[in-house]
Amino acid sequence: MKIPTSLKHKPVIVSENYEQVDGRFAGKTDAKGLSLGLAQWNDRGKVDISAKVWRYTGEKWSRQSEELPFHRVFDLAILITRSMSHFREAYRYENLYDPANPVIDRVGMQGDAMTVSVCTDNDRINEDMKLFSQALRDDDELLGERLRVLSSILKDMGY
Numbered sequence: 001m002k003i004p005t006s007l008k009h010k011p012v013i014v015s016e017n018y019e020q021v022d023g024r025f026a027g028k029t030d031a032k033g034l035s036l037g038l039a040q041w042n043d044r045g046k047v048d049i050s051a052k053v054w055r056y057t058g059e060k061w062s063r064q065s066e067e068l069p070f071h072r073v074f075d076l077a078i079l080i081t082r083s084m085s086h087f088r089e090a091y092r093y094e095n096l097y098d099p100a101n102p103v104i105d106r107v108g109m110q111g112d113a114m115t116v117s118v119c120t121d122n123d124r125i126n127e128d129m130k131l132f133s134q135a136l137r138d139d140d141e142l143l144g145e146r147l148r149v150l151s152s153i154l155k156d157m158g159y
Contacts, residue, residue, distance in 0.1 A: 001032040008040035009052050009067055023142050030055045078107055082116045087133050096129040
């Protein structure tokens, strides 16, 4: 499906067949495309780039389409991969985390650190940790494929 170019986000690089590869939603998703382009929030003389997930309801482009600055996309990738790493060893804890130390990691960046921790404010955290862990196991092959592709590209780029 063609991504619109007449809206505020201006696509530069696109994946217009994303609905065919959208994980376990492939073939039955409203996420029709991904794009990298000029952000919709740009002011005159200032250019930010962003990533966007384009959703289509069958009749129109959805307001639920998401646009994120690149650094947030990478921050989400860091949060996801650090969480996945935690769950590989989480079996050691009764509720898959240490209640006395819910901080999983502090990832240094920009002179500070992004804290990755279990959300102990969630009143159903023990149950939700088990559900999250099960979902990671169920999607292991799907996620692993994407991690291998990302790892290979990063290695090719010298990272």
